Amino acid sequence: MKYQLLGKGLAVGGFAVMLSLVLTRISFLVDERAARQRDAVRSVQQSQAGAQTLVGPLLQRACSEEWDSEVGEGKERKRVVERRDFTLQAAPAELTVDSSLRSELRYRGLFKVNGYAGHFKLDASWASADAMKPRAEHVDGRLQCRPAVLWLGLSDVRGVREASATVAGKTRAVKPGTPNGELAQGFHVELPEDWPAASDSAALAAHVELELVGIARLALVPVGEATRWVTKSDWPHPSFGGRFLPTARDITDQGFDATWQVSALASAAPRQVLSGAKLCEPATALAEPGDETAYPAAVAAAAPECLDTLAVSFIDPVNPYVLSDRATKYGLLFVGLTFIAVALVEVLGRGRVRRVHPIQYALVGLALTLFFLLLLSLSEHLAFGIAYGIASAACVSLLGVYTAHMLGRRRDGITFGGAMALLYGLMYVLLQREQTALVIGSVGLFAAVAAVMWLTRGVDWYRMFDEALATAPTQAVPRAAAE
Template sequence: MTEKQNTNKFGNWIRTSITARMLMIGFLSIVLLIPLSFIEGLITERSFRQQGVVNEINQKWGNQVLVYGPILKLPYKTYSETKTYNEKTKTYFKETQTHINYAYIFPEKLDTQTTVKSKTLNRGNFESAVFTTNMDFSGNYIPTDLSAKGIKKEDILFNKASVIIKTSNLKGIKNEIFLKLNKNTYTFQTNFNTTTTNNHLDVLESGFLNPEDINKTENTTFSIHMAFNGSKQIEIIPIGKTTTMHMTSNWADPSFIGNYLPSDETKKITKDGFTADWKILHINRAFSQQHLNKIPNLNTFAFGTKFMVMVDEYQKSQRSAKYGFLVIGLTFLIFFLIQTMSKINIHPFQYLMIGIALTMFYTLLVSISEHSNFLKAYLIAGISVITLITLYSKSILKTLKFPLFIGVSLTALYTFIYVIIQLENYALLVGSIGLFVILATVMFVSRKIDWTNG
């Protein structure tokens, strides 16, 4: 047998053998995984670019807001005794040294009224949610008693006492901060002494307080107003023995975060904004009202609201691209069944062109969604690819019914994938049912194919 005859025999086997066509389709499907992986990499790169731009916007406007305070800072004396041996007198000399330490007292009651005005800032194709917030803190301290800590009242330096507030967004503060303690008013300044904290928050500290405001038998009331430019989220730490917060905002998609959620009875979310109320008792959290030497890191007890742009186009595009191999495989399967049942010859190059057209859907989806919403981008990309493949298949299959069937099948497939992308809790269930239906349909359609002729 000559080499030409062997070549013709191999070519005839490729054209007529079912096994050869299946191997060819499988090989092309694997090859098309390469551009699909590049597309997923492109989506990831654009997503990182978006996050970088969002972070840049937030840093210039103001970072997330976390407020930890107000905390009463009380210096107190402690004593230590040292013995020194005198060689001349052969006796020990006792010397008492005085040390200054600090006690940190949390308020008995802390009430926070928070009003948030949110908006989105755009840079190019990217946007970030930012806000301006006014926070009014009020409450009271009970008369100081550190006897349970072994500290006598006469050792407390009430004339050196101050109030501190810790925050994550020093840059975003919009107003001079004043502390009204009983009838006296005090100003705050930045304290760069980081020895009192270990949770990377900036410290604001008032001037020395009037001893009459805290060294008394009645409760000491306080009020503070703070205004911030911020982004992402607002949180406070419930340091009051009873802590309440009322928050109102024009943001319609809040995400309540942290260790505590607002009560369902008071929470109200509409298209115009939301209101929410929290109430945390000291029994709900595992820390005390008095601390010695340093302020503990209580960030894990923070609670509040996240203000984020809820629609993530890149995340949806990435989820859509994960179904790319499924779309290519099912589309090739449709052409394979048509080719096998109708005896129409389809060249491997034509399969390759169809596969490349299917991968183009994702580049169109990503590029268009950067300038529009995801639904419009999905519709434009889907209609373009389905129309292209339907017209191309008409030139291959030479009939009208098969291209129409292909167009309807691709429309149903892309609609099915879009529904799965939109679902969160039921995505696995709907996807599993859909794949089962597709498998059953393929089994039904292919039941009369003679697989022995391969």
């Protein structure tokens, strides 16, 4: 055929398009498995507890004032009793939180959910009790108040295993719920009815201990005029978020220590809580894989309406679905580079190696695409590095053996297998080096193009194509037509 080379090129291109469709389907499968991972997180959250945010402790007291007033004119004039209800609130002058966290992993089938259990010690102090003393707005106003309440709000009260409170040196009974309408979940402690006395301006101190469990993320609202949070955990991969980063942190393979220090000069949280701001939940494990630490721009933009938080997320830096998705994005590039490598061997070894049929190109490309499916399936059962090693070793061995028989020389098979091993090694580096992946990938591609140009620098492409056409088998002419 005169157009044999053109037909071969079109066939290889068609197979490349088909393989890209296969890679797209594998990418959809990765997305599906990632969605099932998020479903597993939701399932654990529904049956245990979700991401936790602590607000408080704060003081609150419901009061009312009644006074007499006259309405109407002349004979219609009469005396009535009017009333106003109001709430007294006070944020602590100083708040110190000491927490110790230990990881508690949960599983739903193959899917792991990062959970934690923590012991919290919260020490809050108020400079005086004046903020809890009602003041009449009318000369003959009669004031009545319910007992003051010390309360602490939580985003998911199901995570409370145990709680205790000591106020003014006395242990108080802990009761469910809070008097705050925006932060109804939590618990509260009622103070004595006669506190504070009219002449009492003494400071107040409260100590709260709490056993709490949660999923993926822990946050604290810095409600004190000066807030200090010290936390320790055995989780080695924290991601700090919220509105403020730790002032000090130490991360090792055995866990992390972190300390936050925030004052009311930097955070509006004390005023936000007293004015009834909402607790806006940021994206956690329900976000896209690898995005557990996200603090949405919408939340940041709505700062006047949402409470400031200090936060830490318990993430997996080696998320198999994130890495599998990133690897699949390199799939078409892999197929293209491999086809170029096979064509290069065929061109440079012309006369010494067998010609490669388009179907053989397709089989090589199919083996490459199956690598990504193997990687996804194995990474659900094994550590990602081990899964990658097994999948790449299997594909390199298969391609090396097949290429040796395809080209007719064992040396070519070994060389091709070595080149594929180098390519898989480069992709593993790209997956691990997220910050430098672009520069490594671009340098690698430049090196590949440079190698092809150098190896083919002496090839006379016109002569090669002319020889291919000259040696192509011609169509036989029927005898009847010749006569």
